Structure formats: C-alpha cells, structure tokens
Amino acid sequence: MVVFENVNKENLLKLLQKGYTQQGLKSYHEILRLKKQDVILILYNSGKLLLQGDREQVKHIAQEITNLKLGKKTKSEKYRPETGEIIGSDESLKGDTFGGLVVAAVKADNEIRKKLIELGVADSKTLSDKEIIPLARKIKIIAPCEVRSLFPEEYNHYQSITYLLNKLHQECATYLAPGKHIVDKYPGCAIGDIQEEKAESKYVEVAAASILAREAALEQFNALSKLAGFTLPKGSTHVKEALQQIKNHNLEPKKFVKTNFKNVQEFF
Numbered sequence: 001m002v003v004f005e006n007v008n009k010e011n012l013l014k015l016l017q018k019g020y021t022q023q024g025l026k027s028y029h030e031i032l033r034l035k036k037q038d039v040i041l042i043l044y045n046s047g048k049l050l051l052q053g054d055r056e057q058v059k060h061i062a063q064e065i066t067n068l069k070l071g072k073k074t075k076s077e078k079y080r081p082e083t084g085e086i087i088g089s090d091e092s093l094k095g096d097t098f099g100g101l102v103v104a105a106v107k108a109d110n111e112i113r114k115k116l117i118e119l120g121v122a123d124s125k126t127l128s129d130k131e132i133i134p135l136a137r138k139i140k141i142i143a144p145c146e147v148r149s150l151f152p153e154e155y156n157h158y159q160s161i162t163y164l165l166n167k168l169h170q171e172c173a174t175y176l177a178p179g180k181h182i183v184d185k186y187p188g189c190a191i192g193d194i195q196e197e198k199a200e201s202k203y204v205e206v207a208a209a210s211i212l213a214r215e216a217a218l219e220q221f222n223a224l225s226k227l228a229g230f231t232l233p234k235g236s237t238h239v240k241e242a243l244q245q246i247k248n249h250n251l252e253p254k255k256f257v258k259t260n261f262k263n264v265q266e267f268f
Contacts, residue, residue: 001078001122002062004049004071011070012043018064026126036061038120040127047071053120079117079204085109085179088205089169091186092124092213097239097257097264098232099220100155101164104212105172107144107179108205115142116204123200124210129218136215139208146172149216151224156254162188182206224256232256236263243267 009032016022016034023033023040032043039053039061049071051058066073089105108116119138127135139145148168158164170191173181183192184199184206199206225232228251233242243264246256257264 002051002058003074004051004062004065005074006047007043007049007071008047009043012041012049014068014070015041023128026128040131042126050126052122052126055118055120058120079207080202082113082180082203083110086113086203086205087173087176087179087181088184088199088203088207088209089172089181089192090124090184090200090206090210090213091165091168092210092217093220094161094165094186095236096217096234097236097261098152098234098242099217099224100150100152100258101161101168102147102149102213102216102220103165103168103172104147104209104216105145105169105176106139106205106208106212107176108208112143113204116208121204121208121211123207124214125200127211127214132211132214132218136211139211143208144176145209145212146175147212147216148172149220151220151255152257152259153255156259159260161260162186162190166190184210228256236261239263240267 012032020034020036023035025033029044030042031045034041037057039051039057042050051062062073065071085107087105087107089103092102093099094101121139124132148171165186169183181192182194182199182203182205183189185195185197189195196202200210221232229249230245233239246253253259253264253268
C-alpha cells in the first residue's frame, strides 16, 4: 500500500481520462474511489489517498500520480514484520441483523506471508463484494485456512455472543495450530496470543482472514435470500422492510435473523 497526502478530488478525477474507473464509496470517510486493473485508489476527506492492490501495479500507478503532481507521497504502508508461523483470525456478520456469524483464520509462515502481500491482501472493509470472492479463492490456494460459518438458526441457540466469538476463534486457531495466534480484538475477547484492535490493518494474516470471513458471509446472505425469496439487506439500519416481509410470508425469524437483537425483538 502507498499513501499520498494533500490530494484534491477535482485533480484526481482527471485520471478518468487515463483508463481509471470510478467505484462506489465504502464509508462516509471516503470522497472518491477509483480503480485501474487490480489497484484501488481511495481518497479520504482528509486529503489522504490510499493505493492498494497488486504490488507492481501500485508502484506503477504511484509513479504516475507523482509525475502528474497530484499529491505528495508520504510512505508505503506495510504490515508489521513477523517471523515464524502466525495464525490470524477475524469475524463477519457480528453486527448484521440478518445472517448468523462467521469466523475465519489464516496461517502463514515467512514464504506464505510474502505471497499474501504480493497478492494485494487488505482489510476486507476496503474491498467490494466483487473483489472479495476471487481474492478469497486465491488465499485458499496459498495458505492453510479454516472457516466456521454459523447460520442464524444455529447462532440463536447461544445466549452469549462473546462466548460464541471466543469459541469459534479458538476452534479455528486450534485447527491450524501450531502458530502464534493474533485476534482482531472485540469486547470480551479472551483468546489469542495477541489481541489487537484493527488487527486486519496491521497483520496480513488477519487481513486475509477478514476476506475469507466476508466471503463466507456473502455465501450466507445468498443462501438465506434464496430461502426467503427476496434479497436480504446487510447491516442493521435499513432492515425494517425486510423484517416485515419475513412476517408477511410467515417465515420463521430464527432461520433468518439474530433473535437477540433489540430491533428484532421489538418487531416480532
């Protein structure tokens, strides 16, 4: 990853004339997202421009931006240097009303770690759904991995999300052992050799795990949407209409939603 500062949106839009395509924004912190080949360019409100993707292509595009004087290159963002066998784990669907819970883990040694970085592995939150699926498939070829995907009906058997997260993260790490276990820290996290917030942006193994977890989450949503007969919404803010459809079709909520969520309990 490469970072530029003091980048102006209007100037950056000139790249559209050079084969770049505009992409949808992923968060309210972003003001522009472009893509060229296997590289994503993300411009934030702060004027910071992030380049991520295939390492050689990133270098080429960074040089082009430098030549066009679109911003000041500050540094190359790198994952923390690690040696030996590392197991990184992360989860998905934790905050979604629909769907259950997914936890994934990826193990890497020095050679595999290098391959993951060269592949352009990044925090899944910075990637689109279309980018997630092919990248996840490549990760599975390169590195040992484990994914635990609980659909809502199984998830709803558990009373404590913290207990379930600790259980699934530990199961994934144990399956891939031995190795130092790094966990993307969550409230109540009680497992792992290293527990760190935003670990997916600091350790390539956790970033890879976040991609596999997101892929499994997408598979869940596709399966549940097919079962429901309509496309289920992600997140928890715009779900009322979908909850109403579940009720109108006389579907069992426990098969589609987290029944311990307040918005679900208030609706049903």
